[in-house]
Structures are given as C-alpha cells and as structure tokens.
Amino acid sequence: MEIRMAKLTKIFTSKNKKEVRAVDNVDLTIPSGKLIGLLGPSGCGKSTTLYLIAGLLRQNEGQIFFDDEEVSEMPPEKRGIGLVFQNYALYPHMTVRENILFPLQNLKVEKEEAKQRTFEMAELVGLQEMLDRKPKELSGGQQQRVAIARALVKKPRVLLLDEPLSNLDARLRLQTREEIKRIQRETGITTVFVTHDQEEAMSISDEIVVMKDGVIQQMGEPQDVYDFPANLFVAKFLGNPQINVFDGEIKNKKIFIQDMEVGKSKLPDQPVKIGIRPEGFIVDSEKTSNLRFDVNLVETIGRDTTLIIDMPGEEKSILDKQSFKVIVDASYRVQAGDLVHFTIKPDKMHLFDFEGNLLK
Amino acid sequence: METKNNLKAWIYLAPMLILMAVFTFYPLINAFMISFYKDYQPLLNLRSAGLTLRNYLIVFNNQLFWKSVLNTFVLAFISVPVSIIVSLFISVSLKSIPKLKGFFQTIFFLPYVTNAIAVGMAFAVLFHVNYGLVNVVLSLFGIDKIDWIGGTASWWAQMGALMVFTIWNSLAFKILVFTSGLENIDKQYYDAARIDAASKWTIFKRITVPLLSPLILYISITSLIGALKAYNSVVGLFGERLGAQPYSMITIVAFVYKYRADFAFTGFYSYAAAASIILFIITLIFSILQTVVSRKRVHY
Amino acid sequence: MAEVFVKNEKVYKAKKIAFNIATYVFLAAIAIAVLIPFYWMLLTSLKTEELMLRIPPILFLKPEDWEISNYYKLFEVVQSGPRRGEPLFPFFDYMRNTIIVSLVTTAGTLITTVLSAFAFARLNFKGRDIMFAVLIGTMMIPGEIFVLTNFLTINSLGWYDIMDQTFMDVLFAMTLPFMTSVFYIFYLRQTFKQIPNELYYAAKVDGTTDFQYLLKIMIPVALPTIVTITILNSMGAWNAYIWPAIITTKDEFRLVSNGLRGAFTDTSTGRTDFGQQMASATLVTLPLLILFFTFRKQIMRGVSRSGIKG
Numbered sequence: 001m002e003i004r005m006a007k008l009t010k011i012f013t014s015k016n017k018k019e020v021r022a023v024d025n026v027d028l029t030i031p032s033g034k035l036i037g038l039l040g041p042s043g044c045g046k047s048t049t050l051y052l053i054a055g056l057l058r059q060n061e062g063q064i065f066f067d068d069e070e071v072s073e074m075p076p077e078k079r080g081i082g083l084v085f086q087n088y089a090l091y092p093h094m095t096v097r098e099n100i101l102f103p104l105q106n107l108k109v110e111k112e113e114a115k116q117r118t119f120e121m122a123e124l125v126g127l128q129e130m131l132d133r134k135p136k137e138l139s140g141g142q143q144q145r146v147a148i149a150r151a152l153v154k155k156p157r158v159l160l161l162d163e164p165l166s167n168l169d170a171r172l173r174l175q176t177r178e179e180i181k182r183i184q185r186e187t188g189i190t191t192v193f194v195t196h197d198q199e200e201a202m203s204i205s206d207e208i209v210v211m212k213d214g215v216i217q218q219m220g221e222p223q224d225v226y227d228f229p230a231n232l233f234v235a236k237f238l239g240n241p242q243i244n245v246f247d248g249e250i251k252n253k254k255i256f257i258q259d260m261e262v263g264k265s266k267l268p269d270q271p272v273k274i275g276i277r278p279e280g281f282i283v284d285s286e287k288t289s290n291l292r293f294d295v296n297l298v299e300t301i302g303r304d305t306t307l308i309i310d311m312p313g314e315e316k317s318i319l320d321k322q323s324f325k326v327i328v329d330a331s332y333r334v335q336a337g338d339l340v341h342f343t344i345k346p347d348k349m350h351l352f353d354f355e356g357n358l359l360k
Numbered sequence: 361m362e363t364k365n366n367l368k369a370w371i372y373l374a375p376m377l378i379l380m381a382v383f384t385f386y387p388l389i390n391a392f393m394i395s396f397y398k399d400y401q402p403l404l405n406l407r408s409a410g411l412t413l414r415n416y417l418i419v420f421n422n423q424l425f426w427k428s429v430l431n432t433f434v435l436a437f438i439s440v441p442v443s444i445i446v447s448l449f450i451s452v453s454l455k456s457i458p459k460l461k462g463f464f465q466t467i468f469f470l471p472y473v474t475n476a477i478a479v480g481m482a483f484a485v486l487f488h489v490n491y492g493l494v495n496v497v498l499s500l501f502g503i504d505k506i507d508w509i510g511g512t513a514s515w516w517a518q519m520g521a522l523m524v525f526t527i528w529n530s531l532a533f534k535i536l537v538f539t540s541g542l543e544n545i546d547k548q549y550y551d552a553a554r555i556d557a558a559s560k561w562t563i564f565k566r567i568t569v570p571l572l573s574p575l576i577l578y579i580s581i582t583s584l585i586g587a588l589k590a591y592n593s594v595v596g597l598f599g600e601r602l603g604a605q606p607y608s609m610i611t612i613v614a615f616v617y618k619y620r621a622d623f624a625f626t627g628f629y630s631y632a633a634a635a636s637i638i639l640f641i642i643t644l645i646f647s648i649l650q651t652v653v654s655r656k657r658v659h660y
Numbered sequence: 661m662a663e664v665f666v667k668n669e670k671v672y673k674a675k676k677i678a679f680n681i682a683t684y685v686f687l688a689a690i691a692i693a694v695l696i697p698f699y700w701m702l703l704t705s706l707k708t709e710e711l712m713l714r715i716p717p718i719l720f721l722k723p724e725d726w727e728i729s730n731y732y733k734l735f736e737v738v739q740s741g742p743r744r745g746e747p748l749f750p751f752f753d754y755m756r757n758t759i760i761v762s763l764v765t766t767a768g769t770l771i772t773t774v775l776s777a778f779a780f781a782r783l784n785f786k787g788r789d790i791m792f793a794v795l796i797g798t799m800m801i802p803g804e805i806f807v808l809t810n811f812l813t814i815n816s817l818g819w820y821d822i823m824d825q826t827f828m829d830v831l832f833a834m835t836l837p838f839m840t841s842v843f844y845i846f847y848l849r850q851t852f853k854q855i856p857n858e859l860y861y862a863a864k865v866d867g868t869t870d871f872q873y874l875l876k877i878m879i880p881v882a883l884p885t886i887v888t889i890t891i892l893n894s895m896g897a898w899n900a901y902i903w904p905a906i907i908t909t910k911d912e913f914r915l916v917s918n919g920l921r922g923a924f925t926d927t928s929t930g931r932t933d934f935g936q937q938m939a940s941a942t943l944v945t946l947p948l949l950i951l952f953f954t955f956r957k958q959i960m961r962g963v964s965r966s967g968i969k970g
Contacts, residue, residue, distance in 0.1 A: 054555065056554065085551070089548035091549060103555075103557060106558045376775065379772060379837075379839050380840050383836065383837040383840075384801075385798075387808065387813070388801060390809040390812075391805045402815075446690075460684075468691065470949070475945060481701075481941050482704075482938065485704050485938060486697060491704075528694065536963055585802075592901050592902075616804050617804075
C-alpha cells in the first residue's frame with residue numbers, strides 16, 4: 001500500500017491567535033511495503049504528519065491517498081491503519097489478550113478467528129506466555145510489543161509508530177529496533193515511524209524523510225541522504241559527531257579555509273560554508289599539506305581517536321571559542337598541543353551557500 | 361532534616377483539637393452511652409443506675425422506625441444508581457461538545473448552590489395536584505392527574521416526588537466530579553480506541569466506565585451514605601409533617617430528630633441515640649464495603 | 661489484505677451529525693429540567709392569588725401581569741396571633757442572623773483549618789499520621805449523632821436558656837460546633853504540601869519563625885484554596901436547618917431556612933399562600949445564586965476537588 005500526500009498542510013492556532021504551520025504544503029509518496037523513518041528535531045511536524053495519515057488530526061489543506069483511494073476526509077477507524085502510540089496507550093484495565101482482541105471485537109470478527117489471530121500476533125511479537133497479564137505487569141519493551149500486536153492484529157493497510165523507542169532504555173532500544181525491523185519484514189506492511197533520533201532512523205529504515213519546520217528537506221535511503229545531503233540542515237542533522245562547518249571561500253577553482261587549501265571545485269569564486277564530516281580528515285604524516293591545526297584535546301575511545309581542535313578564525317575569548325571534531329584511526333599517536341596536517345576526502349566535504357543550500 | 365517539634369505542633373493543633381474533642385469525639389462516645397441509659401432525662405441529667413439494651417429493643421419494635429428504614433432504603437437505593445447513571449451520561453455528553461460545555465456545566469451545577477428547603481417548597485408547588493407543572497406535562501401524555509404530595513397521595517406517588525427532587529439535587533455534584541474525572545483520563549486511550557474502530561457505545565462501556573470505575577465506586581458509596589441521611593429534602597417537600605400523611609415519608613434521621621424533640625419524655629432521648637447509632641453502623645458497613653471492594657477490584 | 665473498511669462517507673457524516681444533534685437535545689432537556697424548579701418558583705411568586713388558583717396552571721406570565729405584591733406582603737406586620745407586631749417573614753432579620761453566623765463560623769473555621777493544615781503539612785511530630793487518619797475517619801460519621809450530645813452540651817453551658825436566651829448565646833451555640841472541618845484541613849494540607857521544601861529551609865536560614873513563614877509565605881501561596889474554603893464554608897449557614905431550629909428558643913434568632921417552612925400556611929384552614937411562599941423562597945435562593953455567579957470558578961473547583969480526593 002502506497003501512501004501519497006499532496007500539498008498537505010496542517011495549521012495550529014495557539015491561544016494568542018498565532019498560526020503555526022506544523023505541516024506545510026507537503027508532497028510525499030511513501031512506497032508500498034517499505035519501512036520509512038520520519039526524522040526531524042522536535043516540533044518539526046513529523047508527529048503531526050503521522051497523525052494526519054492516521055486521521056486523528058484533520059488537515060487544513062491537501063489530500064492523502066492510500067494507493068488510489070482518497071482518505072483525506074475519512075475518520076481514523078475507517079482508514080485501516082495500525083498506530084503505536086509513543087507511550088503505547090495500552091488499556092490499563094484489560095489484559096494483554098483483551099488489548100489485542102479489542103480491535104477485532106470492534107470489527108465484529110468471528111470469535112474463533114479472532115482468538116486464532118490474537119494468538120498468532122502474540123506469537124509474532126513473542127508474548128504467548130504473557131497473554132493474561134495486565135500492562136502494568138509488563139516491562140516497557142513488552143508493553144511496546146503488545147502495542148505493536150494490537151496495531152497489527154486487524155491486518156491494517158499501514159502501520160504507524162510514534163517515537164516507538166523513546167520510552168525504552170538504551171539496551172532495550174537496540175533490541176526493539178531489530179524486532180520492529182523483523183516484524184515489518186515478516187508482514188511486509190508499509191510502515192512509517194517517527195523519531196528524533198537520527199541513528200535510530202538510519203539503522204532500520206529502508207528510506208528516511210528529514211523534516212524541518214513542517215517542510216520536507218530530503219527523502220532517500222539513509223546512506224544516500226548521509227552522503228549527499230540536500231542542504232546544510234540535513235548535513236548537520238545526520239551523523240554523530242555532527243558535521244563540521246567552516247566559513248571559507250572559492251578562489252580560482254580552489255576551496256580555502258582562511259589561507260589553507262582544502263580541495264578543488266568547479267564553482268565560480270564566492271564565499272561558502274564548508275561542511276566536512278569528522279571522518280573526512282586524513283592525517284598527512286608527510287606534513288606537506290597546508291591544512292594544519294593545533295590539536296586542543298585528544299579523546300581515544302576504542303578504535304577511534306577524536307581530535308578536538310579550535311575553530312580557525314579571529315581570536316575570540318575563551319567563552320566564545322568554538323571547536324570542531326576530527327575522527328582518525330587510533331593508530332595515529334597524537335597528543336594535545338601537536339600541530340597536525342590534514343588532507344580532506346572530497347566525498348566527505350560539501351559546499352553550501354550562506355542560506356544553507358547545497359552548491360553543486 | 362527537620363527536628364521533631366512536638367510541643368509546637370500541639371499548639372498549632374490545639375484550637376481544632378479542643379473543638380473536635382468537645383463537639384465531635386465526646387458526642388460520639390456520649391451518644392453511644394446514652395443509647396444504653398435507663399430512664400434518661402437529658403436536661404435534668406437524671407437516669408437510673410446501670411445500662412440496658414432496652415432502648416434498642418424499643419426502637420426495633422417501633423413500626424415508625426421500620427417505616428423510616430424502608431423509606432430511607434428505597435430512596436437511597438433507587439436515587440443513587442439512577443443519579444449516577446444519568447450524571448455519567450451527562451458528563452460523557454459534555455465531553456463531546458467542547459463549545460458549550462462551560463455553559464451547560466454551570467447550569468447543571470445550580471442545584472448544588474441552593475437551599476434544600478426553598479427548592480423543596482418549589483418542588484411541592486411543581487408536584488401540586490392542581491397548580492403544579494408535573495401534572496400538566498403528564499396530561500400531554502394522556503395521564504390523569506396524580507396527587508403527588510397532597511392528603512390523598514399514595515406512598516409511591518410521594519416517594520416518586522421525593523425521588524425526583526433528590527435526584528435533581530444530587531446530579532450537580534456528580535456531574536462536576538465525573539466531568540473532572542473524565543478530564544483526567546489520558547486522551548491517548550480515546551485516540552487508540554478510535555484507531556481500534558471502537559464505536560461510541562463500546563468506548564463508553566469498555567474504556568470510559570472501567571477507567572472511571574474507582575471514582576464511580578467512591579462516589580456511589582459516599583452518595584449512598586449521604587442519601588441514607590436524607591432529611592432536609594423531606595422537610596422541604598412535605599414540611600414538618602414529614603409526608604403527605606403525617607410521617608408517611610419519615611427517614612431514619614427524621615426518626616432520630618422526632619424522638620430527640622420529645623426529650624421531655626423519660627427515655628426518648630435514648631431512643632433517638634439508639635436510632636442514631638444504628639444509622640452510624642449502617643453507614644459504617646457501607647464504608648467498609650467500599651474499602652473491601654476497591655481493594656479487591658483494583659483495575660490497574 | 662485490508663478488511664471491512666466501509667467507504668460510505670456520506671452515511672458516516674450523517675450519523676455523526678445526528679449524534680451531535682441528539683447530544684445537544686439530551687443536554688438541553690436536562691438543562692431545562694434543572695432550571696424548571698427555579699422558573700416555577702419565580703413564576704409562582706409573581707402570580708396573584710387569582711392567577712395562582714387557575715386550573716390548569718398558567719405556564720407563562722407577560723411582564724405586565726407580574727405581581728410583586730407577594731414580595732412586599734412578606735414584610736407587612738402581622739396584625740394578630742402569636743407573632744403580632746412582627747413582619748410576616750422577617751427576611752432581613754434572618755438574613756442578618758445568617759450572615760453573622762456565616763461570618764463567625766467561617767472565620768473560626770479558617771483559623772483552625774490553617775493552623776492544623778500547617779501542622780500536618782509542615783511540622784514533624786509524634787503520632788501525626790495516626791491522628792490524621794483518625795480525623796479522616798470522623799468524616800464518615802453521620803453528623804446527626806453529634807446533634808444529640810451537642811444540644812446537651814450547649815444546654816449545660818447555659819446557652820439554651822428557655823427563659824432568657826440572648827443572641828450571643830445563640831451565636832456561640834450556632835458557630836462553635838461548626839468551626840472545624842476535617843475536609844478543609846485535608847484540602848489545605850494538600851495545597852501546603854505542594855509548596856517546595858526549599859522555600860521553608862531558605863526561610864529558616866533567614867531566621868524566619870514557623871509562624872512568620874505560615875503568614876508570609878504559605879498563606880499567600882495557598883490563597884486560592886483558602887478563598888475556595890471561605891466561599892464553600894460560608895454557604896453552609898444558608899442550608900443549616902435542624903441545628904438552628906433545635907437550639908433557638910425564639911423565632912427572631914433563627915436562620916433563613918427555618919423561616920421558610922411552615923410559614924404562609926394558615927393553621928386554621930390549612931391553606932397555603934403559594935405566592936408568598938415562593939416569594940420568600942426566591943428571596944432566600946437569590947443571595948446564594950449571586951454568590952455562585954460571582955465565585956463560580958472557585959466554588960466549582962473546590963467542590964470537584966472534594967469528589968476526586970478518594
């Protein structure tokens with residue numbers, strides 16, 4: 001089932017009559033059978049988008065299609081979607097079995113079949129043993145899986161997950177995201193999940209959609225979006241540690257940070273923002289490159305060493321000082337205070353204008 | 361961190377404790393004692409030596425007492441469930457109309473801030489066989505005039521009028537409490553139920569009521585206890601005669617007050633005390649029942 | 661894969677609208693039922709005796725037919741009988757008594773409530789939790805039990821003097837037993853407890869005494885709750901019926917509720933003057949409604965809190 005949004009807009013009016021365009025003129029097609037991560041900082045409109053697909057919110061403008069069928073005006077119960085809420089919203093007074101059975105009873109599914117399907121779902125999420133427990137007797141991860149089972153049991157056309165991992169601790173998070181991927185693979189259901197955690201989105205999504213201020217910034221396979229960010233925001237939002245951004249300029253087809261040459265470009269002469277991924281630096285042991293910095297701090301964790309270096313630029317007071325990070329192989333023995341020469345991997349460097357648009 | 365400051369605490373508590381000791385704790389024990397006194401004359405403080413159970417026997421052998429028990433129980437056990445169900449429906453309906461909610465809520469709350477005697481008198485006029493609105497409305501449905509509260513009124517007619525007045529009076533509090541109870545239910549359960557394709561009735565039956573059940577139980581018991589103490593409503597509707605015919609709508613509390621008023625007669629004060637202790641025990645049973653039930657049926 | 665997903669949008673919308681209409685009709689019907697007794701009270705009080713006795717009763721009165729004589733007749737002086745020389749319904753006397761009783765009770769209640777709520781919320785003393793539980797337990801006891809002994813207590817304190825009861829006697833008798841309220845203590849204690857401990861320690865460091873802290877910090881912070889308690893408590897005297905009737909020996913000391921019932925019925929014929937009766941009921945109801953509409957938010961918040969506490 002493909003989900004298509006056309007010129008979708010949702011406006012919230014706050015108490016002091018201010019209008020906020022939570023979702024702004026969004027055109028987006030979510031391919032059938034894929035696991036899609038809707039990604040963005042809080043307040044970017046990703047949850048609103050999810051709730052619009054679910055029908056729990058009504059758009060101000062635009063349309064939503066499930067395949068060729070328009071569902072824009074359809075109430076949520078008719079859309080055939082499964083939704084997993086951020087804090088699961090399991091009915092606290094019902095057992096796991098009753099929670100999973102509830103949608104089937106509402107859809108008047110025949111009793112024996114409902115029983116059968118409830119059990120199958122419990123099996124799928126690995127909770128056969130827990131069917132007679134109440135939600136509060138389950139761990140966070142188990143509650144999460146009940147919520148998924150409840151959403152899937154009615155065989156929805158689309159599965160929607162709102163921040164599915166945010167209420168879990170770090171260890172469970174890893175485990176559960178594999179679980180979600182497995183369930184999605186097994187059922188083949190078109191799945192959209194919302195998250196603010198880029199790592200989470202990158203690790204399990206078939207494709208990610210990055211949003212900001214209600215506008216879609218970029219959509220694509222995680223690695224593609226990471227390697228070819230459409231703008232500075234996307235470049236900064238993906239990747240940990242963050243991409244380093246320098247003020248620089250293009251002169252005579254060469255790219256400079258201050259007087260240090262970092263690469264070549266075919267673009268005309270102009271001032272630019274230069275984004276370089278922390279892993280895009282190569283230590284030049286010959287010390288011939290003129291890109292060189294005094295290393296401020298060295299953190300070695302396992303196989304990587306992170307060098308923390310003061311941002312080049314005018315001398316600033318200690319408080320205003322900004323720094324950037326470079327990740328190098330731990331085999332380089334670098335000490336704080338060393339002067340290190342670097343060369344840059346061209347594919348890890350992106351040029352942007354001062355509005356943040358990518359320069360090609 | 362804080363040191364124990366016993367003396368200081370008692371000084372702060374003293375005004376309350378002295379008043380409670382004199383007007384709450386002592387009377388409780390004293391009423392209990394009086395109910396066992398022999399030949400008690402309260403104002404002269406005279407009584408025969410020893411204690412007796414006779415006062416209770418006299419109360420139990422009094423036709424009027426059983427009438428008061430019957431009236432009180434019928435009133436309480438019908439008006440409480442009805443008012444709870446009606447106020448639940450009203451509260452749920454209020455929830456679905458955010459626009460006029462405040463307006464309706466204010467109207468529904470009005471009976472709470474009225475004087476039971478004054479409004480009771482207004483109900484007496486409403487239920488008047490000739491001059492009342494109730495019979496006018498009933499005649500629209502082809503029902504003949506009913507004497508609700510006049511001299512020829514049947515027991516059921518009187519009870520019906522009292523019931524309507526009692527329910528009218530008690531809706532306000534329940535609607536307010538249930539409305540704020542509903543506001544405290546996480547909205548996500550309703551979103552989830554919509555996604556799960558639950559109908560409005562299913563949502564009411566399987567989500568709202570179970571989630572509200574601790575509150576419903578608590579309100580049921582407290583209003584039951586309140587209804588068992590009915591008195592002002594009877595006086596308001598029927599006057600000091602306590603019924604269309606004298607004492608026909610007497611309640612347990614009214615029974616207590618009737619014998620209290622006759623304190624000049626030897627021993628009558630003890631009958632009143634005995635009846636009040638019986639009422640206390642009945643309410644105590646319901647309070648205990650509430651504790652037991654709410655412990656057993658904790659939903660989540 | 662998709663199941664029974666009905667597509668019939670129109671039917672769904674029509675159903676939704678029908679449901680909304682039904683909801684409004686239901687609520688409006690209840691609202692009318694709630695308002696009718698007030699309407700009938702007012703309507704009857706404005707009817708002349710002749711209009712009153714019409715069968716079937718008149719349901720609406722044009723403004724030009726309004727008859728306010730029922731109201732001023734209430735204040736006419738009775739010519740004969742035991743109450744000769746007094747107004748038929750001494751509304752203003754009862755009003756004055758009620759207001760005085762209400763003010764004194766409320767002032768007393770506030771003092772005991774604030775002090776005890778402070779002790780329970782802030783001070784650490786032996787037996788605090790047990791005492792609090794016992795107090796909460798007294799809320800279950802029907803007040804009727806206390807009436808019996810309290811009457812005797814009032815009598816032995818000399819405030820029930822059949823020959824020569826003074827207004828001061830009555831005032832003591834009517835107010836002292838009602839100057840404590842476990843529920844308000846409970847309610848205020850909850851509010852006090854929400855004030856962060858840091859504020860208390862900071863004040864202690866500054867050398868503030870407990871009592872100063874109570875006056876300067878806790879009471880101002882808890883003011884909304886205290887206002888709610890004040891309003892709810894002062895409404896109590898308006899509904900007091902049995903106690904004032906029991907402990908007063910003279911009509912003139914009674915409160916508004918007592919004056920209402922029994923008046924306006926001619927004892928010889930048994931006929932009731934409904935017009936005057938409803939006029940007096942209206943007069944008694946009106947101040948409460950004015951109070952309610954002035955302090956609607958505080959009253960409703962306080963009352964709803966009393967339901968949630970369980």
